[in-house]
Amino acid sequence: MTGRLVTTDVLIIGGGLAGERCAIEAAAAGHEAIILSLVPPRRSHSCAAQGGMQASLANCVKAAGDNPTVHFLDTVRGSDWGADQEVATIFAEEAPIAVRELAHFGVPWSRVRGGKNHYFIKGEEVDIDESLENDGLIGQRDFGGTAKWRACYAAAGTGHAALYAVDSEVVRLGITVRDRTEAVALIHDGSRCTGAVVRDLRNGSHFTVIAKATVIATGGYGRIYGQYTSNATINEGTGAAIALDTGVVPLGNMEAVQFHPTTLSPSGILVTEGCRGDGAYLLDKNGDRFMVELEPEKQELASRDVVSRHMQQRMRDGLGIDSPYGPHLWLDCRHLGEEHMRTKLLEVWDICRDFVGRNPAKDLIPVRPTQHYSMGGVRVNKDGQAYGLAGLFAVGEASCWDMHGFNRLGGNSLSETLVSGRIVGRRVAEYASGHALRADTGLAFAALADAERKAANWLARSGSGPNVYEIRDAMGETMMHKVGIFRNGDELQEAIAELGQLLDDCDNAVLRCKDPGVNPELAFALRLKGMLRLAMTVAKGALARTESRGAHYRSDYPLRNDKEWLSRTLVRWGAGDSEPTLSYEPTGIIDLPPGHRGYGSDERIEMTETLEKHNEDVLQEQTRHGRLASTEDMGSRLRRGAWKSATG
Amino acid sequence: MSDTATARRLRFEIFRYNPEDEDSVPHTDVFELEETPFMTLYIALSQIREKQDPGLQFDFACRSAICGSCAMMVNGRPALACRTLTADLPESIQLYPLPTFKLIGDLSVDTGTWFREMAEKTEAWIHERLPFDPDATEERMSDDVAAAIYEGDRCIECGCCVASCGLANVDDTFLAGAGLNRVARFMMDPRDSRSDAEWFDIVAGDQGVFACIGMMACEDVCPKELPLLEVYAYLRRRTLGARFVAKSDRAV
Ligand SMILES: Cc1cc2nc3c(=O)[nH]c(=O)nc-3n(C[C@H](O)[C@H](O)[C@H](O)COP(=O)(O)OP(=O)(O)OC[C@H]3O[C@@H](n4cnc5c(N)ncnc54)[C@H](O)[C@@H]3O)c2cc1C
């Protein structure tokens, strides 16, 4: 059938910053690329990033002395030593290039104003003379968990400006974008991926795309937390879910889920960390600035996991402000003044006005922590090549590349999308150059038939079964309340049982809409099982990890345990299995030895193995767990011992 | 409205048509709903779809007025549904899809194709002078210039201005507010190397700023409050200058 089989060199599933940057690299190398996206690419969730993008440009006084090594240190500490240190090194080194490249694509970065500048730092008003020599260079603002001001920004619309600039490059290069399409399955033979089955969301039909290389760039999956997320409604995790469906590709560290301290109560709409970076406070119901006492050093700007836990504890202690939607705390931006709010934080001004009818220069803003970022995702090597399936790559929030470990620093994600988009895009292009199109149409049509059968089965089921939206809501309640900011064994067990039940319910759920064409209920139903399976991998991983690390906090195991848990969780879901299988690989070669993060608790269970011994087995162990060879040797980009000069 | 005891009962009249369904004809359906505090049209429409009519088509993504997915006609006026509070509307609410754009179904329209074509037509990207040099420090730009470009860059391509434009409704090649604003954004960017004469070709034709009949509904409906009037004035000024240049070019 015409139109039902499309071929290309590179198939990119996802039109956010990561996918588009990757596509640019492949197209610039002369390959034909097709981008799929649920929405027109500029509406991808990257557009919602407000605050900034980390890169050690060191153009401001408060950024002086910053460099990739300091950025590396902050990133590894932020990750609570869960990051792959080589990947963190590559990332920190290339982030400045990515920011400058965006300037070249057209991003109007906020610039340094030489001369006197008025700032708020830890609640104090400060005047700083920025050097005239740096006037007009890209400016930086403060963000949580960093030693220096490092977040480059375009007012409070950084992601929007970045995405528009990158998408204009996609248009310039004439790259095909098929918006309103959804990859629903990967085509593979157990060792190589050769494309995807796609659902056309304009009319409900299916087609296949056969490609030399396939890239998953589908972003985060916060919607497995139901309404308790800052993520867009489209962040439903289908990319990670279809990778899990292969049975051979593992997801990494799914229990590592970030909660953002300040989302609007109750809608979950994000209020950027840039507010606290620019000097906003957190207050409890008594007007106490509790973070000053709890974290004297970094105060409101400790890392997100630490701030979210303090906030949650505050509310548990009855110090939150009661509302019909549960307790919240206050974010106080009043002292920043109207002019600052309407220029440097304009998007925050708009959001407060539009959604809670408040003026942040005069009123307090009701906030509470909700799910924000998925550190886990499709496990890949440093080239972005997925474990277990040659020709499948992943990039951006959908991947576990793994520079974030158990906690991502604010502003590090936008940089990751662009840095990894460049690097992985190059590897994807090399792969596409070195491999012929394997047009196994039998395999493709079997996958297509399978996808069509699934849709038909949903439509055929009748009677009085559970409703898909109720299942989704129940999943969200379970995830937020039992797999949330504070976790413990008993509640995690309950969560697993509840999710198991919801998976059964999903198999019996009945659609009420049988309309031909778009059928929004069917489109959602087709994603639901994948979402529940992702939720299950998060809960299982969280139960098994009997320690606290970064955003994963176990009240019953409150210490970080470097003796037993300096590892990355891998999870696969074998075909026909009723539950996922966990295994563990070493996080990567360790150069910066595990230590105190500089905020949060300083207590931990120390590593007993020597670093030499630990590092000896990394390659072998990761390979045993499915890692495919990278173009350059493992460890080749590490700058061993460089951190010593930065900590000295 | 914070008093739930006196919650209003809202009456929604919604345009319905599913082009993929042979039996479907354009019509409207009525739904009723109890209003809750801070209810937006996103919340209301989701409730209607999840509890009353699972076939109802509409688009939301960010639900925070950032992505531009959810524009529709709300009581006759284009608006972002996700940030429209029902409290600001009367009890009776009429929802129609945006005109000008191709209908996908019910309240859902194809804005993606329109905006991609506009970007291609106006070559809405930086026409650079030199290739990117990864080892070089960034070119300088004053913060004021950056802020001015950012102001033009804030458009979220929701299509409200296009839908409100008398001309765009009859001539689908007209660039309309979003298109003209996009051109101005690149025109004022010192990194873009296009000459005034090149800009003239983009802006001055039938699809450009002089075709605008000046009703200015676009500025009224823009959810980002972009100063479109100023934008058009800027374009006219620059283009007239360019025509002068173009003429004197020809003279030599
Ligand atoms: C509110 C908010 C604010 C943030 N602020 C910041 C910040 O200030 N700084 C920072 O560094 N980070 C920030 N982040 C995080 C950062 O924005 C994201 O991690 C990053 O933009 C993700 O980019 P991406 O390209 O990986 O995914 P996305 O931008 O989410 O793109 C995913 C793409 O995949 C497509 N897609 C998904 N599934 C499918 C499928 N099955 N088939 C086809 N297409 C599919 C979607 O349509 C979309 O195009 C923020 C996140 C949120 C939620």
Ligand code: FES
């Ligand atoms: S849903 Fe994004 S603007 Fe309304």
